[in-house]
Amino acid sequence: xxxxxxxxxxxxxxxxxxxxxxxxxxxxxxxxxxxxxxxxxxxxxxxxxxxxxxxxxxxxxxxxxxxxxxxxxxxxxxxxxxxxxxxxxxxxxxxxxxxxxxxxxxxxxxxxxxxxxxxxxxxxxxxxxxxxxxxxxxxxxxxxxxxxxxxxxxxxxxxxxxxxxxxxxxxxxxxxxxxxxxxxxxxxxxxxxxxxxxxxxxxxxxxxxxxxxxxxxxxxxxxxxxxxxxxxxxxxxxxxxxxxxxxxxxxxxxxxxxxxxxxxxxxxxxxxxxxxxxxxxxxxxxxxxx
Amino acid sequence: xxxxxxxxxxxxxxxxxxxxxxxxxxxxxxxxxxxxxxxxxxxxxxxxxxxxxxxxxxxxxxxxxxxxxxxxxxxxxxxxxxxxxxxxxxxxxxxxxxxxxxxxxxxxxxxxxxxxxxxxxxxxxxxxxxxxxxxxxxxxxxxxxxxxxxxxxxxxxxxxxxxxxxxxxxxxxxxxxxxxxxxxxxxxxxxxxxxxxxxxxxxxxxxxxxxxxxxxxxxxxxxxxxxxxxxxxxxxxxxxxx
Numbered sequence: 001x002x003x004x005x006x007x008x009x010x011x012x013x014x015x016x017x018x019x020x021x022x023x024x025x026x027x028x029x030x031x032x033x034x035x036x037x038x039x040x041x042x043x044x045x046x047x048x049x050x051x052x053x054x055x056x057x058x059x060x061x062x063x064x065x066x067x068x069x070x071x072x073x074x075x076x077x078x079x080x081x082x083x084x085x086x087x088x089x090x091x092x093x094x095x096x097x098x099x100x101x102x103x104x105x106x107x108x109x110x111x112x113x114x115x116x117x118x119x120x121x122x123x124x125x126x127x128x129x130x131x132x133x134x135x136x137x138x139x140x141x142x143x144x145x146x147x148x149x150x151x152x153x154x155x156x157x158x159x160x161x162x163x164x165x166x167x168x169x170x171x172x173x174x175x176x177x178x179x180x181x182x183x184x185x186x187x188x189x190x191x192x193x194x195x196x197x198x199x200x201x202x203x204x205x206x207x208x209x210x211x212x213x214x215x216x217x218x219x220x221x222x223x224x225x226x227x228x229x230x231x232x233x234x235x236x237x238x239x240x241x242x243x244x245x246x247x248x249x250x251x252x253x254x255x256x257x258x259x260x261x262x263x264x265x266x267x268x269x270x271x272x273x274x275x276x277x278x279x280x281x282x283x284x285x286x287x288x289x290x
Numbered sequence: 291x292x293x294x295x296x297x298x299x300x301x302x303x304x305x306x307x308x309x310x311x312x313x314x315x316x317x318x319x320x321x322x323x324x325x326x327x328x329x330x331x332x333x334x335x336x337x338x339x340x341x342x343x344x345x346x347x348x349x350x351x352x353x354x355x356x357x358x359x360x361x362x363x364x365x366x367x368x369x370x371x372x373x374x375x376x377x378x379x380x381x382x383x384x385x386x387x388x389x390x391x392x393x394x395x396x397x398x399x400x401x402x403x404x405x406x407x408x409x410x411x412x413x414x415x416x417x418x419x420x421x422x423x424x425x426x427x428x429x430x431x432x433x434x435x436x437x438x439x440x441x442x443x444x445x446x447x448x449x450x451x452x453x454x455x456x457x458x459x460x461x462x463x464x465x466x467x468x469x470x471x472x473x474x475x476x477x478x479x480x481x482x483x484x485x486x487x488x489x490x491x492x493x494x495x496x497x498x499x500x501x502x503x504x505x506x507x508x509x510x511x512x513x514x515x516x517x518x519x520x521x522x523x524x525x526x527x528x529x530x531x532x
Contacts (some may be wrong), residue, residue: 169394170401173387180385182350183378184445185370185402 002265009138010259011252018150019250023206024224025231025243026155026198033238034175034195037095040102040216042228043083043221045200049075049207050216051117057124057211064124064211066144072204079200083193100195106221113218123215131224150209154202155244162240171195175238218276227254235286243286249273293414298326300362301379301484302347303454304415307356309346316342318508319356322452329485331495331516334505341382341490343505344455348379349374361452374402376452380462382488384442388431395430395441396505399448407450415444436467443474454478455486460494472498496520 024046029037052071056062062070111188131142162168173181174191178202182188214220231250235242250270258266277284302324316339324454332340345351347358349369358365360377360452375527387395396415400408419440425433430441439459446454456475468491476498479485489495489504494499496502499516512525 113499120297166397169390169398171478172390172394176389177385177387179381180387181398183348183373183381183385184398184449185373186324186398220293 001011005137006259008136009140011254012135012138012140013144014141014252014255016148016251017249017255018025018123018248020031020149020206020210020247021179021224021227021231021251022247023151023154023177023202025228025235025247026158026240027206028228029232029235029238029240029243030043030158030202031196031199032232034171035083035098035192037102039097039196039199039227040099040225041105041109041227042199042203042221044081044113045075046110046203046207046224047113047216047218047220047221048209049122049204050077050214050220051112051113051122052204053207053211054122054216058122064127064208067211068205068208070203071208074209075207076197076201077206078197080193080197084187084189087196088189088192090165110218110221112259117218119217120216121215126212141213143209147209147213150205154205158198158202158239167191167194173188175261227270231271233274234277234284236284238285239286242286295496300328300488301326301328301360303359304347305357307343307346307353308357309342309351309353309356310343311351315354316508317346320505320508320510321356322503322510322513324484324486326484327479327482327502329479331499331502332486332488332501332505333492333495334492338505339508340465340505341457344457344486344488344509347377347455355463360479370402376445377384377455378448378449378453379455380442380446380457380459382457384438386430386441386445388429390430391427392430392433392441393426395445396422399445400450403448403450408448411448411450412492418447418474419426419444435462436464438465438472439463447478451483453484453486455488457488458490459487460489460491468494474478487502493520494527 023040028039028042031037049071052074053064053067056067056070057064082105087101090101094100094139126143128142130217133145134143134251135145162171170181170186170191171194172187178188181191227250231243231246234250235244236248250273253269253273254266257269261268294477300323301472302381304323305321307317307320308315323407329483333344334340342351348355349365349367350373360375363375365375365377387398390398396412402410403411422440422444425437429468430438430465433441443456443459446482448469459475460471463471475485475487487495487499496516496519498509502514502519503510
């Protein structure tokens with residue numbers, strides 16, 4: 001149907017984009033898995049991180065990759081504080097309130113950004129922005145290759161952290177058994193805030209990897225959060241491996257779908273998959289039966 | 291610790307605890323004391339407030355009124371502080387971490403203890419429960435009910451308790467396992483552990499206990515040596531419905 005000269009670059013493009021989608025989805029799925037809430041502010045917080053990367057470049061001349069040292073820790077602190085000081089307090093312990101609080105935060109953050117930065121599209125200009133790497137006979141933009149490997153490394157690090165450290169164990173314990181966790185002396189509030197902070201911190205990494213090949217506007221998060229949510233459902237709510245596989249699948253479907261149906265209809269495939277998954281495997285690829 | 295203030299043998303001293311949920315009062319002034327090395331039985335039918343009472347001790351519920359002293363220190367309403375002080379609860383329904391391996395469950399039991407202490411305690415727990423040793427890398431949720439109960443107790447032991455509170459440890463176990471469970475409690479006590487045993491199984495409990503308390507309607511209505519309670523059929527009929 002397609003010449004491999006067209007298909008291969010398209011699939012590679014999909015995989016590299018998909019890895020970044022996966023990264024955004026990893027934070028969302030971590031927060032869902034532990035706190036059992038959908039963080040509607042996820043897209044808005046990605047936007048905040050992208051603006052950080054942009055202004056560090058614009059005002060301080062910092063390369064987006066060097067921003068990896070600053071933006072993820074800053075986003076972690078923002079996430080931790082948001083959970084501890086705003087979300088928990090405003091929700092009064094009710095999950096349905098948390099949905100509204102994060103949705104309200106998203107609207108607030110976006111409008112403040114709109115007021116401060118206007119809706120103009122901003123990009124960073126890097127010396128390697130137009131470099132390409134040859135892979136399987138196709139040319140892939142250098143920033144996308146970096147983003148792909150960066151996303152995989154982040155996912156691996158996150159996986160190791162959750163599996164092998166005390167805090168990681170505590171996070172998994174709280175996710176499934178709150179009372180048991182309190183009885184072994186785990187401070188549930190702290191674990192919640194750490195999970196939220198880590199989930200938001202990962203957005204900081206995604207922003208640094210994304211910015212050299214992308215742009216930022218106050219609304220940039222919308223597209224990402226919808227896709228990330230699809231990935232979380234596709235992979236199985238709360239599953240890391242699922243988010244990673246789901247991200248890659250969605251990236252490829254979008255790219256190949258775009259090739260087939262035209263750029264503007266490329267996302268049809270994503271939501272067709274979304275509906276099929278909900279119909280036939282609602283627990284997701286890696287999810288467990290409820 | 292000055293002996294005048296804290297008699298050596300006294301471990302837990304509870305006075306006039308009132309507590310509840312929302313506006314509903316569950317505990318209407320509970321007082322009791324436990325001496326070092328004892329097995330104390332807390333008896334009473336469902337819904338009289340036994341679990342609420344030990345939730346207060348563990349710091350899960352803040353009492354409205356009253357005070358508790360543990361090893362001479364005031365017991366703070368904070369689960370981590372209570373645990374560090376050496377008061378450990380193995381809850382009814384086990385509440386183990388089903389998605390984690392047996393090893394990770396045990397490691398989390400020692401969450402408040404140092405790395406070396408954890409390693410040492412793990413060895414001891416695995417000696418006590420050889421069954422768990424075979425299953426270290428198995429997911430806890432896939433084990434049988436009896437094994438999960440062992441794990442729950444093992445996880446409690448990982449926290450180096452001075453006083454171990456067991457809430458309905460025999461619930462849902464087969465008769466053979468129930469007997470094993472009581473033998474185990476007796477053995478742990480023999481190793482120097484003080485135990486507060488909350489149970490429905492009145493006979494077996496009073497059999498191994500030193501003293502018993504009967505709770506009714508959120509208050510202690512009867513206390514005495516376990517043997518005397520066991521020998522008093524009238525008391526058993528009227529208070530415990532057996």
